[in-house]
Amino acid sequence: MTAPEPSATDSGHSPLYLKLLAETAKIGWTELERFFARGMLLRVARDLDLVTVAAAIAEDDADQVARWLSSGLVERMMSETAADWAARDPDLWAVVVSPWVCVQERG
Template sequence: MTTPNETYAAIVGATARIDWKYLEPHFARGELLEVDASLDLVEVAQALIDDNSAAVKGWMQQNLLTSLADARAADWHQRDPDTLWAVVIRPWVLVQERAAGSAK
């Protein structure tokens, strides 16, 4: 059995910067969830793994965790930002656009 710290470390290890072109197929299948830049991407992933429905529901109600909107996908397709970070928490791919130079 893994401890929460081990799970958190595993998520950190699976989180990486990614190009939009690799996320597009997941967007087309409706698998992308956008995590607001104000949240810790790994913390959100941990909440999904732990089935912390209160946290997830709260973020969704505040529009801090949403299905990726068509307009955002079009924007990322056009800009191809190099500040996208993602982690797979099946069946979802969590994606976050971070400010340039952000260590979050």
């Protein structure tokens, strides 16, 4: 299942945001484990818009990303969270912003 397609009436979002939105998809933990093992997985808090975070990373908005990192709203996936997700298999959505995979639990 993929994210809803942006419509021609979407406004207020950059072309990059709309591109990333179209590339955002539901994914299972087992598909993400290899990215976790390589240290390439970023967990995004439920309070944030996953695509906004991905766009900030893609645009190299270092100040905004640093604020999210320092507040814990975005973090490298911790082993405790990985173990929890492996046990529960929650609804996860992800988007790739090379070399990172941004992932968020929903539901």
